[in-house]
Amino acid sequence: xxxxxxxxxxxxxxxxxxxxxxxxxxxxxxxxxxxxxxxxxxxxxxxxxxxxxxxxxxxxxxxxxxxxxxxxxxxxxxxxxxxxxxxxxxxxxxxxxxxxxxxxxxxxxxxxxxxxxxxxxxxxxxxxxxxxxxxxxxxxxxxxxxxxxxxxxxxxxxxxxxxxxxxxxxxxxxxxxxxxxxxxxxxxxxxxxxxxxxxxxxxxxxxxxxxxxxxxxxxxxxxxxxxxxxxxxxxxxxxxxxx
Numbered sequence: 675x676x677x678x679x680x681x682x683x684x685x686x687x688x689x690x691x692x693x694x695x696x697x698x699x700x701x702x703x704x705x706x707x708x709x710x711x712x713x714x715x716x717x718x719x720x721x722x723x724x725x726x727x728x729x730x731x732x733x734x735x736x737x738x739x740x741x742x743x744x745x746x747x748x749x750x751x752x753x754x755x756x757x758x759x760x761x762x763x764x765x766x767x768x769x770x771x772x773x774x775x776x777x778x779x780x781x782x783x784x785x786x787x788x789x790x791x792x793x794x795x796x797x798x799x800x801x802x803x804x805x806x807x808x809x810x811x812x813x814x815x816x817x818x819x820x821x822x823x824x825x826x827x828x829x830x831x832x833x834x835x836x837x838x839x840x841x842x843x844x845x846x847x848x849x850x851x852x853x854x855x856x857x858x859x860x861x862x863x864x865x866x867x868x869x870x871x872x873x874x875x876x877x878x879x880x881x882x883x884x885x886x887x888x889x890x891x892x893x894x895x896x897x898x899x900x901x902x903x904x905x906x907x908x909x910x911x912x913x914x915x916x917x
Contacts, residue, residue, distance in 0.1 A: 740791035758904050762789040766796045773870035774899035780906025786876045802839040809845050836865045842874035
């Protein structure tokens with residue numbers, strides 16, 4: 675078996691005149707191989723984690739209804755809608771430069787899911803991992819971890835939720851009065867922000883309602899590192915949607 679030094683020597687001999695080799699020493703080559711091994715290992719671990727998430731949730735990433743949601747096909751007729759679009763595009767463009775999250779607040783059919791999915795779709799195109807999940811679905815999956823023969827454990831589910839690049843929690847507030855929901859949400863938000871991974875939230879509640887539901891502790895964490903709040907305070911346009 676050739677040493678790294680011998681490999682470098684042979685590569686130099688085979689290279690055309692005037693071409694500078696990427697590696698000049700055996701140590702450089704070994705360091706590169708070690709780094710590539712680390713990258714491959716992380717890629718495999720990420721693929722395994724996403725596959726496990728898909729088995730647990732029955733899907734991964736963004737649901738089919740929103741897979742075609744882009745910034746370009748968002749209905750932005752009103753000035754407030756145009757501002758929401760601008761903020762969402764800016765958030766996606768700056769993703770990775772910080773860990774601030776976002777809260778999209780407004781009534782049903784106002785485009786919260788569209789812009790959240792547009793952010794997610796752009797990030798997916800850039801190689802990031804994204805999960806958008808409703809709170810009722812999430813709480814059901816946590817309950818299932820307590821059953822015999824569960825696909826995963828509560829600890830592993832929490833770990834997976836905390837490692838995805840962007841986690842968006844939808845339908846926050848539809849189960850108001852559920853104490854366990856608040857505890858789980860606090861754990862997710864606290865762990866993700868502690869590891870500098872952002873959280874997005876979609877809700878019909880206003881700031882007061884969100885604070886009453888999630889407590890000041892969670893809402894305070896959502897303001898970290900320039901966390902974004904966007905009001906979707908215009909009528910529903912779902913009646914305009916056609917198949």
